[in-house]
Amino acid sequence: MSLRGSSDAEKRNIETMLNLIFFGPPGVGKGTQAARVAKFYNLIHVSTGEILREEIRLQTDLGMKVKDVMARGELVSDDLLIELLENTCAKHKGARGFVFDGFPRTLRQAEALDEMMKRQNCKVAKVIALDVPEEELLRRLVNRAIEQGRTDDTVEVIKNRLIIYQNYTKPLIDFYKKQGIFVGVPGVGTIEDVFSSLCTVIDNRY
C-alpha cells in the first residue's frame, strides 16, 4: 500500500470512528447503558469488569490472579488492565468504535488509553458521566447484591469500592475536562429516559 493510501485510511479512522467512555461510580448504571449504546450505534462494548469476571469463571491464570483483589473491591493493577485492554481492542480491528465501561479507572490507565488511541490514529469522542445521588447508588448496589450475588457486592466491599472511586477514579474528571470531552448526563429516571439523554449527547458530538 502506498504511503498516501495509508494516510487516507488513517484519516478515515479519526473521522469515522466513535469511541466513548462511560464514567461514574459503581452502581450508576454504566453497564446497562453502555451495552444499549454499543448495540444501537454498532460499537464494541468493552466492560473490563465483565471480562475479568469471565476470566475468573474460566479459572484462567489471569482470573486466579485478580480473584481476591476483586472480591475485596480493590483495583486490579494498571499493568494487567492496560495489557487486557490492548489485547481486547486488537481483537476488534476495523470496529466502528468502542464503548469503554469500567476503564480507565486511574490516571495511568487514562494516559495509556490516550497513547493507544494516538497510535491507532483515533481519539475518544466523549467521556460521559452518569450522575446519580449517593443514596440511590447504595440502594442499587445492595439490590444488585441480592439479585446477582456478586462477591464484590457486600455492604463492606461496596463502601470500599466507593472510596476507591473517590480516590483514584474521580480525579479523572479534571483530566477529561481539560481535554474538553467530559459531559454529565442525569442517570436517574427509567432506563429508556437515560438512554435517550445519552443519544442526544452522542449525536451532537461535533
Ligand code: ADP
Ligand atoms: P462496577 O460496574 O460495579 O463499577 P465493574 O464490573 O466495572 O464494577 O468492576 C468490578 C471490579 O473489577 C472492580 O472493583 C475492580 O476490582 C476490577 N476492575 C474492573 N475494571 C478495572 C480497571 N479499569 N482497573 C482496575 N480494576 C478494575
